[in-house]
Amino acid sequence: MTEKISEYIIIGAGLSGLTSAYYLSKSGITDFKILESRDRVGGRIVTRDGIDFGATWFQTHHEEVIALLDALGVEKHHQYNEGKSVLVYSTMAPEHYFENDPDTPSAYRMKGNSQALIHALAKPLSEKIKLNTNVVGIHETENGVKVETDKETFFAKKVIVTIPPLIATRISFSPELPPEVNETMKKTHTWMSNAIKVGLTFKTPFWRAKNFSGMVIGQVGAVTELYDHNDAENSHFALMGFVNEGLRDVSEENRKQRILNYLSKYLGAEVIDYLTYEEKDWSQDKHTSCETIKSIYMSPSYGNPVFAKSFMSGKLRFSGAETSPIHGGYMDGAIYSGINTVKKFLG
Numbered sequence: 001m002t003e004k005i006s007e008y009i010i011i012g013a014g015l016s017g018l019t020s021a022y023y024l025s026k027s028g029i030t031d032f033k034i035l036e037s038r039d040r041v042g043g044r045i046v047t048r049d050g051i052d053f054g055a056t057w058f059q060t061h062h063e064e065v066i067a068l069l070d071a072l073g074v075e076k077h078h079q080y081n082e083g084k085s086v087l088v089y090s091t092m093a094p095e096h097y098f099e100n101d102p103d104t105p106s107a108y109r110m111k112g113n114s115q116a117l118i119h120a121l122a123k124p125l126s127e128k129i130k131l132n133t134n135v136v137g138i139h140e141t142e143n144g145v146k147v148e149t150d151k152e153t154f155f156a157k158k159v160i161v162t163i164p165p166l167i168a169t170r171i172s173f174s175p176e177l178p179p180e181v182n183e184t185m186k187k188t189h190t191w192m193s194n195a196i197k198v199g200l201t202f203k204t205p206f207w208r209a210k211n212f213s214g215m216v217i218g219q220v221g222a223v224t225e226l227y228d229h230n231d232a233e234n235s236h237f238a239l240m241g242f243v244n245e246g247l248r249d250v251s252e253e254n255r256k257q258r259i260l261n262y263l264s265k266y267l268g269a270e271v272i273d274y275l276t277y278e279e280k281d282w283s284q285d286k287h288t289s290c291e292t293i294k295s296i297y298m299s300p301s302y303g304n305p306v307f308a309k310s311f312m313s314g315k316l317r318f319s320g321a322e323t324s325p326i327h328g329g330y331m332d333g334a335i336y337s338g339i340n341t342v343k344k345f346l347g
């Protein structure tokens with residue numbers, strides 16, 4: 001039996017992979033598959049209970065994000081920042097309060113949260129996306145590439161690898177990638193792969209009623225950054241932020257208690273009356289992170305020129321937020337690289 005050879009295989013159904021697929025479709029190419037190891041699309045973009053546990057914000061200079069949202073009809077709204085914000089700079093000194101400058105616009109969020117973008121991209125592609133499909137090998141063949149997964153083997157003329165470079169070192173490539181590419185992949189920190197996010201939902205936005213913005217900032221506490229995370233319609237009430245990484249290794253119960261105590265201290269005892277409480281430690285997520293992340297310090301440096309080259313006689317190209325020379329690590333970089341990689345293939 002002759003194997004079916006697709007025109008393209010895209011590895012990873014995160015923002016970059018889905019954008020490449022969107023751009024291929026827009027260019028009239030529909031013969032492609034997207035292979036994704038998780039049981040969901042979106043990668044480092046995930047929304048649960050109305051809370052973004054991955055990417056959330058973008059700004060006016062993130063032109064690729066704004067253009068894609070416009071093209072897909074996903075609306076944006078400003079991050080709420082009215083009222084008093086809290087700055088905790090020492091455990092010994094009292095907290096400080098500050099008001100955000102009304103003339104400096106806050107960052108944007110997506111209406112419907114960041115999943116709105118992922119859903120808009122993935123919806124027309126559902127038949128092409130294979131979830132729970134972990135790619136383990138990419139091998140050049142005479143007329144294309146053979147992509148081995150933990151289940152089936154797939155064939156394509158060309159392949160786009162959108163997995164974070166450090167995670168992609170788990171894949172076996174034949175012929176091997178040049179040593180400088182391997183080295184660069186190993187040294188490319190996966191942006192935010194060590195972040196721990198916390199999200200709480202509430203019956204009422206009690207902090208707004210007390211003229212708090214919901215913003216609590218400080219490196220010395222259990223939560224280093226906290227923000228109002230109500231929806232655009234102000235009908236779903238939530239706070240979301242980043243947990244101090246010093247609490248990674250304490251017990252779940254201990255961490256939760258310290259987070260609740262800390263937030264109650266600065267926003268009020270109403271914090272304890274949350275409806276839902278959830279944390280996400282990205283360092284524990286094997287689809288984004290890997291063991292070396294905790295022990296080796298790697299200064300983020302993205303868009304290394306090696307990722308702009310093609311490999312396997314022009315059949316393989318890399319993409320993804322960390323490969324982007326523009327706004328590397330961010331959603332904007334993921335979109336830029338997703339489009340640019342397809343453009344390079346199309347010539």
Ligand SMILES: Cc1cc2nc3c(=O)[nH]c(=O)nc-3n(C[C@H](O)[C@H](O)[C@H](O)COP(=O)(O)OP(=O)(O)OC[C@H]3O[C@@H](n4cnc5c(N)ncnc54)[C@H](O)[C@@H]3O)c2cc1C
Nearest residue numbers: 012014015016037043044055056057135192320321330331
């Ligand atoms: C906590 C957190 C907060 C963030 N906040 C912001 C923010 O506010 N603003 C912003 O601009 N950016 C933010 N980011 C970064 C943003 O999420 C990323 O830039 C973007 O989502 C990356 O998209 P990507 O497609 O390049 O990579 P990913 O989303 O990592 O996609 C790669 C995909 O490949 C899949 N995969 C991995 N291994 C395999 C394999 N072997 N086989 C098949 N599939 C595989 C993964 O499951 C994943 O779906 C944040 C990230 C995190 C984690």
